[in-house]
Amino acid sequence: xxxxxxxxxxxxxxxxxxxxxxxxxxxxxxxxxxxxxxxxxxxxxxxxxxxxxxxxxxxxxxxxxxxxxxxxxxxxxxxxxxxxxxxxxxxxxxxxxxxxxxxxxxxxxxxxxxxxxxxxxxxxxxxxxxxxxxxxxxxxxxxxxxxxxxxxxxxxxxxxxxxxxxxxxxxxxxxxxxxxxxxxxxxx
Numbered sequence: 001x002x003x004x005x006x007x008x009x010x011x012x013x014x015x016x017x018x019x020x021x022x023x024x025x026x027x028x029x030x031x032x033x034x035x036x037x038x039x040x041x042x043x044x045x046x047x048x049x050x051x052x053x054x055x056x057x058x059x060x061x062x063x064x065x066x067x068x069x070x071x072x073x074x075x076x077x078x079x080x081x082x083x084x085x086x087x088x089x090x091x092x093x094x095x096x097x098x099x100x101x102x103x104x105x106x107x108x109x110x111x112x113x114x115x116x117x118x119x120x121x122x123x124x125x126x127x128x129x130x131x132x133x134x135x136x137x138x139x140x141x142x143x144x145x146x147x148x149x150x151x152x153x154x155x156x157x158x159x160x161x162x163x164x165x166x167x168x169x170x171x172x173x174x175x176x177x178x179x180x181x182x183x184x185x186x187x188x
Contacts, residue, residue, distance in 0.1 A: 082133070090131040093124070113177045118174070
């Protein structure tokens with residue numbers, strides 16, 4: 001899948017949520033978000049015949065907490081969804097680290113080839129980052145109007161994540177392990 005398609009699949013549901021919320025409010029925005037994320041996961045499956053675990057978990061949380069929001073007519077549930085998702089990701093990474101397992105390596109090992117120390121450091125950094133995102137989400141939804149929270153969710157979390165990812169480049173470069181050359185057959 002090309003980068004534009006991947007970006008559209010990942011950012012499309014958030015954009016739909018933002019537009020629907022700004023036009024018709026949080027309940028409509030939530031319903032549109034649920035439909036859009038379901039479509040995004042289906043398109044991802046159709047194009048790649050696999051769906052990465054993080055988007056599946058995210059979609060599951062959107063459907064669960066979005067459903068609760070609509071059913072109970074209480075926007076609290078959609079607002080705490082990012083907090084709970086980020087706490088889950090942080091907990092998984094911290095627990096895996098404590099058990100000397102590396103979830104990041106399992107998720108990204110086909111894309112990145114890092115030393116064990118590099119994977120450990122990257123995992124801990126992401127765990128702390130997810131924890132910070134959870135705290136930020138709590139601070140914003142509890143202290144600002146819903147429209148400000150939606151703006152933060154759309155225009156704050158994604159750029160912060162991209163910026164944090166970019167700041168991991170030096171660590172990745174420092175701990176990158178060269179790939180082993182493929183063995184060639186015997187020469188005559």
